[in-house]
Amino acid sequence: MKSYGRQTISAEDERAIIECLRSDFLTQGPKVKELESNVAAFCGADYAVAVNSATSALHIACLALGLKSGDTVWTSANTFVASANCARMCGADVDFVDIDPDTGNMCVEALAHKLADAKASSTLPKVIIPVHFSGQSCDMKRIAELVAPFGIKIIEDASHALGGQYQGKPVGYCEYSDISVFSFHPVKMITTAEGGMALTQNKQLADTMRLYSSHGIRKVENDPSMPPWYYEQHLLGFNYRMSDLNAALGVSQLKNLSAWVTKRNELARYYDACFAGTDVQPLVQKVDGVSSYHLYVIKVDPSKRLTVFIKLRELGVGVQVHYIPVYQQPYYQALGFKPLPNTQSYYSQCISLPLYPTLSIEEQDSVVHLVRQALEQS
Structure with missing residues (x-):
């Protein structure tokens, strides 16, 4: 059966995985950092945080923006459930903006009307998550212009859109958003078998997402007053880390x-x-x-x-x-x-x-x- 999508795995990909299997690192190691660096460079973003799925990336993106109970997120209903679930996982409410039926993407006109109604009823969202359906970017400039007066934060769910462009810049550049999220599921542009990544131009957001992705733990380095094994848990995080084995596949795939x-x-x-x-x-x-x-x-x-x-x-x-x-x-x-x-x-x-x-x-x-x-x- 001709599937709607499938991965492409080369001999070079296989060699990359075997080399990783024979290395000293299977979990957290140099390949994760290499993949983060390479994807960030490809997209023109300053920071990238690799995790075990795009769902995890969406979750830590919401947490980094301070989403909590009593807050609301708006997204598209024409998406996989993770685009909405990430808000619910933070205890926040969710609402949906209608789409442009010609593109499947969030309708800017529908968003404008919904914002006007929400302003009148004091029910504005804290975060909006436009979904780049099928790989085409939403009209991020117009979306950003609409939400800016209200201080609404933006997460681009770009799970479908790695390698795409918007106004001459790579999707993931985050010119009109706080954070962009990619998926590396096998049917996406490149695969790490399972995996995802959050990109941002904001160091504080990147540091916070990295904390949430690894148990909330930060290693304390270059401090002579502390023993070399010392680490600290600063918040209640998760084990969302990507392995070096997954990242090795991603590094190889990214070349194509x-x-x-x-x-x-x-x-x-x-x-x-x-x-x-x-x-x-x-x-x-x-x-x-x-x-x-x-x-x-x-x-x-x-x-x-x-x-x-x-x-x-x-x-x-x-x-x-x-x-x-x-x-x-x-x-x-x-x-x-x-x-x-x-x-x-x-x-x-x-x-x-x-x-x-x-x-x-x-x-x-x-x-x-x-x-x-x-x-x-x-």
Whole structure:
């Protein structure tokens, strides 16, 4: 079955892992620092904190910004549940901003209206988490301009967007945010098997996130008054650390990132050309930037979507749906959320097609043919 996404592992990746296995470090060691340094340099950020998942990165990002019970976070419901769960894990409330149905990203107009209503009712959020869905950046400049008068902090959930660009700068540069978060899950741009990273231009935020990621413990070094084994716990942290083994894979993978993003864009353009003039509607690239194309999403007639999905799966095309709106999950339904019109409309139509760097044109042609066939027979 042609999956919607898959990792690409080379002989060089395998050698990097074997070298790490034979080294003195499997857990915390030089490869973690090397990956942090390399990703930070790639994105133009001053600081990077590697952790064991993007979920962990989102959690420590919220904690570093002081999120707590009584606070509120706004995010998109068109995302994986972690984008909202990170707030709940801090004891904070969550609310959702509707999306632009053409992109799947947070709608700036909907955000403006929601901010006006929240100001009038004194219910403004402390943090907003725009999600760069499918690899295309949200319109971060406009979002930042809207929230700045209220002192609202911004975390970019860039889990889909490593290697993408916004206004000529890499996603992760944090020009319009406090923190950006990446995922290194196998279907993302690069993989560490499991892993994530938080980037920032703020040293204090970086230091605090690093503390939270490692039990809240700080080693005391270069202090002659203390024994060499001395360390201190300064806050209640977590074991969110990335291992050197995972990082070694990431360091090797990062060398291919630019080429893989270029290939993903080529594949996406080919899909676009194949579906031009049909009833299939690909997502639109709207902002001034370059998508990393983690996903290639199409929209089809809602009355046909389920049938098309099942037929494609039966024909060996590993399609997926991204995403069930977070507010439809039982946990969030129990909190009383109501559907958002654009998010609900998008969800009723979306299907993610196979897209990964080793996908061939022949395989794409087969996918396109089977999509058209499934639609005609539905």
